[in-house]
Amino acid sequence: MANKLNLNPTRQELLKLKVKLKTAKRGHKLLKDKRDGLMKHFMSIIREAKDLREKVEQLLGQGFFSFVFFSAKMRRSVIEEALLVPSQKVSLVATTKNVMGTEVPQFSYRQEGNFLCYDLATTSTSLDRSLQVFSKTLQDMVKLAEVEHSAKLLASEIEKTRRRVNALEYVFIPNIEETIKYITAKLNEQERGALVTLMKVKDIIAQE
């Protein structure tokens, strides 16, 4: 009885509670389905995210490594001059997809032009090498951004939904059920009391 709601034991409250219980049960089922759906989607992308990340980390590490070598070898003014005007363009079109009420991004990405826009005679070959790596990795990086960010958004949504499911399942619904039981018992008790009084009154009248 510790968890029952603080309500007057009347028939009206009982009816209200019954409606509430029905809604809560329905909501619980729906939220459970939502959680399962989100989880399914999450599972399908999280492994992809992990593999992509490992790949990008390996490639990019090399790329940065040779780029740092390049920038250490060259004078800053030369670097700036060489890389001043980018000749390659990237276009990224982003849309959002709705997964069980959660918006997740979807990128489609295109590279245009060539990154070779600098003087090959004055720059070191480390630059070519690192830019090649960067250019190649960029596709994966964009994909990684999409997948990992989706996973992140889904994870927070899953957590929220799970909390709601648990709150309904272990707190809200039991509380209502308990209260319904309490009110029913109380009403029955009242009825019995009224009956006994009635019988007593009838007895007294019959004796007279």
Place this chain on the structure above:
Amino acid sequence: MNQGREYKIAIIGSRDAIFGFKTLGIDAIDVDSEEKAKEEVKRIYDSGSYASIFITENWVDKIKTFLDELPPRALPAIVAVPSQHGSTGAGLRGIRKIVEQAVGSDILGEK
């Protein structure tokens, strides 16, 4: 699915590391202090014209609490990439954290 629109990509990190990305048509933003990094992230995050922000891991570690406090939105996606010092494992740790948040335990580690 909503109507798509074109976005830009940004990369944030130390000057020496990220300068090369400029030639690929990405906005390379070099930062040299935590305040600057936070400022730039905030600016990009609020501008709404970027789809994803790559930040090198050494800077992610420095402004971690700041990044965690940003409100979650569909765009832009903030992603850690390894720096010139190689991977510090911050990215994979991030994925682990996501899995733990969603599933309740780290299921990727079993492999």
